[in-house]
Amino acid sequence: xxxxxxxxxxxxxxxxxxxxxxxxxxxxxxxxxxxxxxxxxxxxxxxxxxxxxxxxxxxxxxxxxxxxxxxxxxxxxxxxxxxxxxxxxxxxxxxxxxxxxxxxxxxxxxxxxxxxxxxxxxxxxxxxxxxxxxxxxxxxxxxxxxxxxxxxxxxxxxxxxxxxxx
Numbered sequence: 001x002x003x004x005x006x007x008x009x010x011x012x013x014x015x016x017x018x019x020x021x022x023x024x025x026x027x028x029x030x031x032x033x034x035x036x037x038x039x040x041x042x043x044x045x046x047x048x049x050x051x052x053x054x055x056x057x058x059x060x061x062x063x064x065x066x067x068x069x070x071x072x073x074x075x076x077x078x079x080x081x082x083x084x085x086x087x088x089x090x091x092x093x094x095x096x097x098x099x100x101x102x103x104x105x106x107x108x109x110x111x112x113x114x115x116x117x118x119x120x121x122x123x124x125x126x127x128x129x130x131x132x133x134x135x136x137x138x139x140x141x142x143x144x145x146x147x148x149x150x151x152x153x154x155x156x157x158x159x160x161x162x163x164x165x166x
Contacts, residue, residue: 007096014093021086022113028082029117033126041067044074079133080140086110087144095152103145110141 003011031039044067048055058066090106098105114137118129 011093011096014089014096017089018086018093021082021089025082025086025113025117026120028078029121029127030124032124036127037071040071040075040078043078044070047074076133076136079136080143083110083114083137083140084144084147086113087141087146088148089144090141091145091148095148103142103149106145106148107138107142110145111138114138114141 028036028039045063048063048066048070052066055063055066087106087110090109091102094102094105111134114134117137118131118134120129121127122129
């Protein structure tokens with residue numbers, strides 16, 4: 001059965017989202033340690049100004065100390081989040097081609113990409129590849145793919161409920 005134009009457009013969009021997410025991960029991993037720390041610091045400072053009421057009242061030294069104290073957590077959360085997006089996009093994309101083993105494929109591809117990402121970082125000045133980061137990335141991918149699966153199951157249940165109405 002030929003695919004509709006909408007179906008083809010959705011598939012192309014999902015391919016673009018997967019590739020764009022991978023490209024973004026590669027771009028972030030290409031930043032040397034100094035640039036990566038600056039980027040993370042800017043994000044932490046911007047969020048702190050909005051979320052932490054006392055941040056603006058702190059001295060510059062206290063602000064620097066606060067940023068340093070949460071920087072590692074923010075960086076690991078960013079790893080987890082971007083790979084959650086990758087896992088979600090991959091689950092949706094793979095489900096266009098397969099009807100079984102979608103979750104293992106999505107997580108497996110993400111885990112392989114996480115390994116290559118950490119390997120890539122070993123070639124970047126001041127950066128290193130860490131197994132712990134591969135595990136964080138893979139956990140994020142699993143969470144994103146699982147979220148896609150849960151949303152799909154809820155959608156299927158609602159769709160069946162509507163179809164059964166007289």
